[in-house]
Amino acid sequence: DIQMTQSPSSLSASVGDRVTITCRASQTISSYLNWYQQKPGKAPKLLISAASSLQSGVPSRFSGSGSGTEFSLTISSLQPEDSATYYCQQSYRFPPTFGQGTRLEIK
C-alpha cells in the first residue's frame, strides 16, 4: 500500500494567517491526490481533487499544489470556520489510502 504522511500533525494559527499543510506519498502518485476537511462529529468533505482542482463551493482561499510525492494544501487567509482536521488521500493506486490527518486550531 502507498503510505501517506502529513505534517505537521497539528498546528495553531491566527485568523488571517497563511497556513500550509504538507502531504508526502511513499511512492510517486502523479497528481492523484485529494484533500478532505473534517469538522468534529461530521463526515469528511472533499475540498480538492487531482492535487489542485477546487471542488464547487469551496472558498478560493483554499488551494492545492504538488505532484509526484510532495503535495501541499494552503489556506491563504485563515478563517474561524477553517478549524478542522485535514486529510490527504491518494487515488493513484489501489487501495486508496489516507494520511493520518492534520488538526488545525484557531488561536
Next chain:
Amino acid sequence: QITLKESGPTLVKPTQTLTLTCTFSGFSLNSRGVGVGWIRQPPGKALEWLALIYWNDDKRYSPSLKSRLTIAKDTSKNQVVLTMTNMDPVDTATYYCAHSLQYFDWIFAHWGQGTLVTVSS
C-alpha cells in the same frame, strides 16, 4: 442532490457479524462508472477505506480486511450493504458510506453522516 445515510447496530459483541446498510438518493447505481464505498474511522484516528461496489457489480476490498468483508447492492432499493465478520473491539469506529463518481477514480465527493459502531461484550 446526492445524499447517503448509514444504518445498523450501534453495539455488537466480539465475534459477531456486523451488517451495515447505506441508503442513498440523488444518483443511481445503474449508472455507468458509479460506485458506493465504505470508509471507517476509529475514535480520534484516521480514515481507513474498506470496500467499494460499482454499478457493474465489480467489488473491491481492502486487502488487509478482505477475508472479513462482503459488499452487495440492491439497486431497486438504492441500498448498499456491508457485512464484516468476526468483529473485535479494535473495529470500534464510525463507519461511513460514500459515493464515487467514476470507475476506479477512488475519489469520494459525497459522504453519509456516519454511524458509530462499538464492539464490546
